[in-house]
Amino acid sequence: MSSTETTNDGASTKVEGLQEFTLRLRRYDPESGKPAYYEEFTIELEPHRSVLDGILQAKNDEDGSIGIRCSCRAAICGSCGTRINDKPGLACHTHLDEALKRSKDGKITVEPLGNMPVIKDLIVDMDAVHWKKQARVTPWLLPSEPLPEREHIVPREAMVDVTQSMACIQCGACVSDCLSMEIDPLFVGPAALAKTYRFVGDPRDARHQQRLNDLAQDPHGLYACTHCFNCIEACPKGVAPMSQIMRLRRIASQDHHIVDRNNGERHEMAIVNSVKKYGTLNEANMIPDSYGGKLHPASARAMLASLPVITKALLRRKVTPKSALFHPKSPDQAQIKRIYREVGEREQRLEHNLYITQPDEDPAEIAAHEAHVAAAAAREAAAKPGVDQTGAGA
Amino acid sequence: MPAHDVLIIGAGLAGQRAALAAADAGASVAILSKVHPVRSHSVAAAGGINAAMNPADDWRSHAFDTVKGSDYLGDQDAIEVMCSEAPNEILHLEHIGVTFHRNETGHLDLRAFGGASMKRTAYVADITGQAILHVLYEQLMKYSDRVDRYEEWFNTSLIRGDDGRCVGCVARNIRTGEMQTFTAKTTILATGGVGQAFKPTTNGLICTGDGMSLAYRAGARLMDMEMIQYHPTTMTANGFLITEGARGEGAHLRNADGERFMVHSAPNKMELASRDVVSRAEQKEINEGRGTGPLKDSVLLDVTVVPKNRVLEALREIVNLGRDFAGIDITKEPIPVRPGQHYTMGGVKTDSDGESDIPGLYAAGEVACVSVHGGNRLGANSLLDTLIFGRRSGEHAAKVAASMPMPTVSDASLRDDEREIKSIIDRPRTGRRVSEIKEELGVSMNRYCAVFRDEEGMTKGHEIVKRLQEEAKTAYIDDQGTVFNQDVLGALELGFMLDCSEAIVKSALERKESRGAHSRTDYTERNDEDWLFHLTVEKDGADAGADAKLGQSPVTITQWQPMERTY
Numbered sequence: 001m002s003s004t005e006t007t008n009d010g011a012s013t014k015v016e017g018l019q020e021f022t023l024r025l026r027r028y029d030p031e032s033g034k035p036a037y038y039e040e041f042t043i044e045l046e047p048h049r050s051v052l053d054g055i056l057q058a059k060n061d062e063d064g065s066i067g068i069r070c071s072c073r074a075a076i077c078g079s080c081g082t083r084i085n086d087k088p089g090l091a092c093h094t095h096l097d098e099a100l101k102r103s104k105d106g107k108i109t110v111e112p113l114g115n116m117p118v119i120k121d122l123i124v125d126m127d128a129v130h131w132k133k134q135a136r137v138t139p140w141l142l143p144s145e146p147l148p149e150r151e152h153i154v155p156r157e158a159m160v161d162v163t164q165s166m167a168c169i170q171c172g173a174c175v176s177d178c179l180s181m182e183i184d185p186l187f188v189g190p191a192a193l194a195k196t197y198r199f200v201g202d203p204r205d206a207r208h209q210q211r212l213n214d215l216a217q218d219p220h221g222l223y224a225c226t227h228c229f230n231c232i233e234a235c236p237k238g239v240a241p242m243s244q245i246m247r248l249r250r251i252a253s254q255d256h257h258i259v260d261r262n263n264g265e266r267h268e269m270a271i272v273n274s275v276k277k278y279g280t281l282n283e284a285n286m287i288p289d290s291y292g293g294k295l296h297p298a299s300a301r302a303m304l305a306s307l308p309v310i311t312k313a314l315l316r317r318k319v320t321p322k323s324a325l326f327h328p329k330s331p332d333q334a335q336i337k338r339i340y341r342e343v344g345e346r347e348q349r350l351e352h353n354l355y356i357t358q359p360d361e362d363p364a365e366i367a368a369h370e371a372h373v374a375a376a377a378a379r380e381a382a383a384k385p386g387v388d389q390t391g392a393g394a
Numbered sequence: 395m396p397a398h399d400v401l402i403i404g405a406g407l408a409g410q411r412a413a414l415a416a417a418d419a420g421a422s423v424a425i426l427s428k429v430h431p432v433r434s435h436s437v438a439a440a441g442g443i444n445a446a447m448n449p450a451d452d453w454r455s456h457a458f459d460t461v462k463g464s465d466y467l468g469d470q471d472a473i474e475v476m477c478s479e480a481p482n483e484i485l486h487l488e489h490i491g492v493t494f495h496r497n498e499t500g501h502l503d504l505r506a507f508g509g510a511s512m513k514r515t516a517y518v519a520d521i522t523g524q525a526i527l528h529v530l531y532e533q534l535m536k537y538s539d540r541v542d543r544y545e546e547w548f549n550t551s552l553i554r555g556d557d558g559r560c561v562g563c564v565a566r567n568i569r570t571g572e573m574q575t576f577t578a579k580t581t582i583l584a585t586g587g588v589g590q591a592f593k594p595t596t597n598g599l600i601c602t603g604d605g606m607s608l609a610y611r612a613g614a615r616l617m618d619m620e621m622i623q624y625h626p627t628t629m630t631a632n633g634f635l636i637t638e639g640a641r642g643e644g645a646h647l648r649n650a651d652g653e654r655f656m657v658h659s660a661p662n663k664m665e666l667a668s669r670d671v672v673s674r675a676e677q678k679e680i681n682e683g684r685g686t687g688p689l690k691d692s693v694l695l696d697v698t699v700v701p702k703n704r705v706l707e708a709l710r711e712i713v714n715l716g717r718d719f720a721g722i723d724i725t726k727e728p729i730p731v732r733p734g735q736h737y738t739m740g741g742v743k744t745d746s747d748g749e750s751d752i753p754g755l756y757a758a759g760e761v762a763c764v765s766v767h768g769g770n771r772l773g774a775n776s777l778l779d780t781l782i783f784g785r786r787s788g789e790h791a792a793k794v795a796a797s798m799p800m801p802t803v804s805d806a807s808l809r810d811d812e813r814e815i816k817s818i819i820d821r822p823r824t825g826r827r828v829s830e831i832k833e834e835l836g837v838s839m840n841r842y843c844a845v846f847r848d849e850e851g852m853t854k855g856h857e858i859v860k861r862l863q864e865e866a867k868t869a870y871i872d873d874q875g876t877v878f879n880q881d882v883l884g885a886l887e888l889g890f891m892l893d894c895s896e897a898i899v900k901s902a903l904e905r906k907e908s909r910g911a912h913s914r915t916d917y918t919e920r921n922d923e924d925w926l927f928h929l930t931v932e933k934d935g936a937d938a939g940a941d942a943k944l945g946q947s948p949v950t951i952t953q954w955q956p957m958e959r960t961y
């Protein structure tokens with residue numbers, strides 16, 4: 001969204017009055033013995049107000065038995081994770097008008113988060129899933145002993161860097177729609193892995209290797225994520241769990257040379273090498289390469305075990321017999337090789353971080369802004385003598 | 395029936411810190427909270443936490459700033475304890491994992507905050523409270539074998555034994571509706587403030603003054619209740635807070651004419667004067683017609699003068715708040731703000747080990763009044779207060795518990811509370827809705843007990859509170875169930891807020907001077923001769939309907955005699 005649009009929204013809502021919205025809430029009362037059902041409430045609010053404000057109006061004015069956890073109303077306590085028109089997020093962080101835009105039937109449907117048992121209405125059992133998974137990753141700092149007398153001295157950037165995963169408010173929105181977790185309920189999951197980065201990215205923690213090895217060897221761990229991007233899209237705080245998972249994998253394989261028994265690391269290297277060689281994925285080589293090359297005994301076993309997948313790929317024309325045998329190179333292969341060379345030559349991996357750079361940063365805009373700040377500072381400096389005098393006189 | 399050495403009610407920063415300290419001291423510990431601990435309102439604290447960490451700084455300077463900020467109503471012995479222990483507490487937090495931001499040399503970075511003579515606020519971007527709260531919770535998970543957590547349990551009353559000691563509490567398991575008596579040798583209240591008695595407020599929906607009211611009902615004194623902080627920068631659009639860290643990073647305040655009006659009331663500190671001073675200056679601009687916005691009810695906070703990369707690194711949360719909740723890109727345009735209810739300086743009267751008037755009952759954090767904040771709390775001193783006095787309470791309670799037997803507790807209170815809850819659920823739908831009364835209370839308190847106060851308004855406010863107390867007795871709810879019956883808890887919370895509101899208005903009416911956040915248009919000056927003491931409030935008699943009785947308590951002065959307060 002461009003900023004002018006945002007500004008206009010803000011300005012226009014001030015003059016616009018109230019608007020009616022229909023909320024369609026999923027209700028479930030465990031004491032009634034009845035299955036869940038949907039109930040509609042009509043509420044009236046300014047369109048920029050949140051879905052949570054809408055639900056609270058229904059709760060205050062019509063039916064106090066509507067169950068939803070909430071406190072801060074400002075996307076910081078993490079209580080109000082729900083699914084709104086099929087998308088997980090925070091009710092207090094979703095505007096009514098936005099939610100309406102995404103609706104197919106003109107109603108705003110609110111349901112409890114997925115992948116967790118429902119206790120009542122919009123309240124799910126976070127302990128049974130989310131918090132259990134947090135506990136799985138040894139979620140506390142393990143510094144080396146003895147502790148320093150004063151604070152640990154660590155690079156400035158390191159603490160700014162882990163802020164992105166520290167920003168997680170444990171709302172469970174990412175857990176709700178994690179594809180891997182749907183298939184494998186034992187998967188450690190996006191939030192707990194993002195939490196892991198908070199320690200692995202923290203130079204004060206002395207157990208990076210053990211943490212990574214533990215999660216890499218766990219068949220439901222580091223390599224069980226299928227890159228579906230759902231967690232990135234769901235997260236209201238920009239934690240981007242999948243990106244943190246990828247960073248953990250890069251650190252595990254490149255810095256700690258961890259080779260896991262689930263072949264996650266080799267699979268990833270196979271992808272990297274395929275793109276390097278062909279510019280695209282050579283699907284036919286993925287399995288043997290992931291399992292140590294075509295001659296490795298394990299790779300034959302894996303090929304056999306994967307036959308259904310290979311057949312499916314052939315059927316869906318993802319892999320044609322011809323392309324499997326003569327994998328075509330991408331026309332820009334020289335470019336791709338150059339990218340690999342450049343990235344490979346860097347002394348440090350460059351990682352994208354929300355707190356350090358912004359995705360849509362425009363250099364011209366930054367320059368203009370810096371000029372503005374400098375001008376303001378100059379104005380202040382010019383005004384300063386006067387200010388000081390008044391101060392001395394007071 | 396669960397029985398512990400130390401029982402902690404509330405799992406914000408104060409409660410969690412108390413639990414860890416008590417466990418470290420060898421006590422068996424239970425911590426009970428009506429929301430999951432990381433949902434506690436401490437999570438919203440943005441700007442940072444004060445400590446004289448810089449070698450060029452001195453805790454005495456921090457203490458003096460705090461005394462001056464309190465408008466000389468703070469108790470100086472307690473302030474000395476807090477400020478001198480602050481640096482070690484920050485180091486402890488750093489050691490257990492808080493990701494405090496660093497400067498170029500890798501040491502803790504410190505930012506400027508209001509009312510401080512030096513940069514002494516440690517921070518984690520603008521999610522300091524969240525970062526500390528989540529790290530303490532990491533430790534609680536680590537301490538799972540030593541600290542029993544009761545998450546989503548609602549405390550309904552405190553229990554006093556025959557000898558008058560506090561011997562535990564009654565609580566309701568929100569998930570099942572089951573009521574339980576908790577026996578404890580010592581009990582620590584850490585239930586936070588009462589912001590929800592005001593509307594709007596920067597406080598979350600759970601900040602309903604439960605602990606203040608429970609202690610008051612059990613016979614403890616409350617203190618400094620008239621001192622309600624209005625924060626200078628709450629978003630006009632929705633009442634959300636913009637951290638003082640924004641001004642700490644250099645943001646300006648301007649009126650409709652574009653003037654930096656703070657030059658009139660705080661020519662030296664400008665935007666970084668004490669909060670009461672800045673809020674009054676803003677309210678004055680607004681009252682005198684120099685406000686901005688369609689209703690001329692705001693002033694402008696200009697963050698565009700702060701370098702953008704610094705904003706993105708250190709003030710990211712308020713960029714999000716502006717964008718998502720007000721549709722304003724604060725890096726490009728100023729944002730309309732005004733003073734809004736933010737903090738309860740008063741609370742359960744304690745000493746600097748957290749002990750209240752009732753033996754065995756402690757209080758720490760925003761629920762308590764030690765009093766380190768007096769008439770006005772400095773920004774970033776509250777997190778410090780929760781941690782220092784949370785720890786001290788935990789340690790002291792554990793020590794006391796070590797040398798006494800486990801009390802025996804009857805379940806008379808449990809049955810009373812069960813009956814009370816049932817009677818609320820069974821009420822006929824003839825009175826008012828609980829939510830309606832809460833709304834009227836919030837609007838009235840915000841009208842009559844705000845930045846500027848006078849006799850006439852507060853008298854009206856008092857009458858309204860008295861009427862609402864009556865109406866609350868017959869107020870009805872909808873939910874008849876036991877599983878997650880939030881409705882019935884709302885009715886109980888309304889009762890708590892009404893108790894606190896009465897204490898607030900009564901004390902405010904009584905104090906006939908202007909001091910700190912208590913600024914009266916009919917008594918405009920501070921009057922040390924007649925009013926340099928704390929006002930206390932206690933229940934006049936044991937029965938439920940008893941009135942509030944006012945009293946006095948001396949202010950402790952150690953090294954700083956009251957002076958005129960200029961910024």
Ligand SMILES: Cc1cc2nc3c(=O)[nH]c(=O)nc-3n(C[C@H](O)[C@H](O)[C@H](O)COP(=O)(O)OP(=O)(O)OC[C@H]3O[C@@H](n4cnc5c(N)ncnc54)[C@H](O)[C@@H]3O)c2cc1C
Pocket residue numbers: 403404405406407408409426427428429430431434435436437438439440441442443522523547548549550584585586587596597598600601604605635637736737758759760761773774775776777778780
């Ligand atoms: C938006 C905002 C920003 C702030 N920024 C700063 C800052 O930058 N620096 C600073 O120093 N201060 C700041 N403050 C103030 C500071 O955050 C609070 O004063 C402090 O966190 C209070 O902590 P606490 O532990 O006392 O209570 P809380 O964190 O409010 O915790 C109260 C606990 O008690 C529990 N509880 C309450 N009632 C019951 C009951 N009946 N039964 C069971 N459990 C119960 C709750 O569940 C919760 O766990 C800010 C405040 C706000 C609102």
Ligand code: SF4
Pocket residue numbers: 174177178179180181189190224225226227228229230231232241242245
């Ligand atoms: S990207 Fe991975 S962790 Fe994230 S939701 Fe998809 S499968 Fe789950």
Ligand code: SF4
Pocket residue numbers: 167168169170171172173174175190191194234235236237238239240241
């Ligand atoms: S990573 Fe994001 S979506 Fe997942 S729990 Fe944390 S804040 Fe919520």
Ligand code: FES
Pocket residue numbers: 052069070071072073074075076077078079080081090091092093
């Ligand atoms: S109410 Fe706190 S995150 Fe929505």
